[in-house]
Amino acid sequence: MLGVAAIVLIALVAVVAPFFLAHAASAFDVLQANQNPSREHLLGTDQLGRDLLTRIIVATRLSVGLALAATAIGAGIGVPLGAITAVLPQRPRMVVQRAIDSLLAFPAIIVAIFVGAIIGPGALGATLGVGISLSFAFARVASTLALSIGGREYVVAARVVGVNAARRFLRYILPNIAETMIIQTTVAVSNSIVFVSALSFLGLGVQAPQFDWGRMLTEGVQAFYLTPAAALGPAVAIAISALAFGFAGEAMARAMNPLLWGSGELAPVERASATSLGPMPELQVARPRLLATNGSNGHAEGPPAHPALEVEDLYVTFPSAGGQVDVVAGVSFTVAKGETLGIVGESGSGKTMTAMAIAQLTPYPGTVKGTIRLDGQALSELSAGQLNKFLSIDLAVVFQDPMSSLNPALKIGTQLTEGAEVHRGLSHKQATQTAVARLREVNIPTPERQLQRHPHEFSGGMRQRAMIAMGLMNNPALLIADEPTTALDVTIQAQIMDLLARINVDHEAAIVFISHNLALVRQSCHRVVVMYAGRIVEEIPSDRLLIDPLHPYTRALIAAVPDMLRSPDEPLAYIPGSAPDLADLPSGCPFHPRCPLAVDKCRSRRPPLEERATGRRVACWVANEDVD
């Protein structure tokens, strides 16, 4: 806003001032020459006794006007030249790009001086010179932007629909580079104010008796030791207007971007008949073999003294335009040693944020409330140093995209051994031996050699295995795997799931497995927690998941899975409506607007998560009243 206000002021001065002050600006009085600032002359006078402030104000029109003209020339030539490359065939595109690159190699001010010298000293030469020199930079930026837009799916989609090149250029490329080009243009205005002034300063630009800030600067510098204000005044004018254009550019770009206009509420329009949930499809269900069938510390005999992980009343809160939003709201669960707990839910259900909070990785500006205990130890009671050590030894996290969590600049070996050396005081040799053993454990062939390689030399499946190996370096008590196979092919996914199952047994690590894939979670976990709108709506042993899910959301999710058991001829059930807006949750049960079983109570009161049996909880008035 400040920038826009400054521009408006500058524009006003540029338009209006010369009408009133032109005469005063050129009225000379030799007796008053080279005065320092005084009450009559706030910035002093020049060598002919003219008032400097008045001259600076009057010079605004010419200085800014020439800069604008130069920028217009630069953008007018450069943007179309650059942007057109996005719709040109390959050969002509290469030619244009090479030409732009070569011209860009010449420093702008040299080009400006060169063009100015050919056309001759004066305002026209300076303007053209600066304009042409700026056009190369415009063309380069426009070309880079346009090519990146040109590769976007929506431009490709338009081509498939049959939209011709001219229209793709005008409606797809230009509007989508406009925002950045506007910032670029206003920055260029500031540049060209400086460039034009510089040319005038060098005597190539505006000639007497005309005057702009650059010309005044020349004269001021000559008298610098007598009256410093004579040089500083125009310099400040140049700086302020250059900054003003920079700020204003960003403000304009923001205002033009529809993505920042805030999304209007749109009531979802669905096709009339929603397939009702009805009775569960008759699936022939085999009992899942649990990952770890170790009887000694299994969950079957009730929770041991210290579960590997206890989460109590966890809240994760993010600020938003409408106030605080709880993306995780009061989540509690435990995971026993050697147990695998699955967390399922759709996007926005809070499953990833729950995992991030446990791993102390909640992104800024989120805040976490609630108690997290690893092996009986509340994390909030640890000092920062203890916490750091605790997290790096006892906890391992595997993310969906292994590339984003491996450092591309470091060798795999370094990344594996670092933590063990720092936190467990192992020697480099010991740490390397452990790393080799772990890589072998996750089925990476010739581990000694792999230690010397960088992450980009690994395939996706190898990277994910390396991530898991890294997590296992210090025998963690808890492994959090957040969609660890979602980015991988199914045959690789099967390998990674084998690996997780083995870790669960061999290392007795507790695993929290987060996924959107119900079938995968059911096959791989002992217990399943279903989340909706930041809350647990149901907890159920995985061998009961298909037999008697109680929450209507769980049942709906199961019915929507296009499972291989389903008859391909009947339509999939789906959940009417869309996922709730966390900033504006429905009253009562957050699922009630989409629930086929909802009664009045569901609309007014939020159902508590009631324990029905060991490892069975459900938050639904209807389901829980069945038993009452």
Added chain:
Amino acid sequence: MIALEAKGLRVRYGEGSNALTAVDGVDLAVPKGGTLGLVGESGCGKSTIARALVGLVPVVGGTITLEGVDVTRQRARDAAAYRRQVQMIFQDPYSSLNPRMTVGQLMGEALALRGLTARNGAERRREGLRIMGLVGLSASAFPRYPHQFSGGQRQRIAIARALAVGPEVVVTDEVTSALDVSVQATILNLLKNLQRELGLSLLFISHDLSVVRLMSDRVAVMYLGRVVEQATSAELFSEPRHPYTKALMSSIPSFAAERRPAPLTGDLPDPRNPPRGCRFHTRCPIGPLAHPERTICVETDPNDLVASQHAACHFADLRPAAARTAAAGADAPALG
């Protein structure tokens, strides 16, 4: 009746030693009014086939015909008439709609290509509304920008726009991979309904066998630029013949059974330098890895076998399902 057909299709990216033959001699036929499912893992060339069929990449070999008319030349698939007949829907509805155009503008643009320009505005609006109705959206969507919709609604808009030009063949490339499972269900149902109502011919591309199974009449399974098995959906899912198809099927997490151990070891070979002979032999559970005497897999390319036995495999399991079950039963005691 075949709507869109490719024979011996080859597509290559790049040149020289860096060249990648992404699609290498593929035969496909999209049945008229029916669905051909195309399934395979990343890098198998399925998306490249989609792009070649809609004219986004040129082909270096083979032929493409639409309703019997040869459209192999790039120019033929660039032509407006072809574009009106063959449309494509992309994976990510967040990136396949121009963020700077309202839904009304997007629809108007597509309808204009069918001759419904602003001059016959009333008719254009009526047609726009009819198509929006088909995908379950209303006129209230017209003044809005794509980012104001949920993922599922955006995918409906993308479908509506593809339908607006009045295509007969629609290529869908991973259209539900970016969506939640409950939303995926609505889009799959929608596509099936649209196919029934409009008689569309679909090429349905996905990495997910269970989705392909729901959608397809015929299914082609791809591996490293080749079709390794092609059959009717019923046949393929009840009697898979190629070991890769079997591996895919047992890798899919299903409600049916407990998780089986991973059927394949190792990763996908470098597609720039595919294995000699059978491209699957480096990972195949019935190939030279398990049976060193099966050298034919390394020496002879089984690509031609798809035509005769549905599966490009020298040791394809050609017994009918019943025989296989009996054999398994007979084997069981011996194994025990």
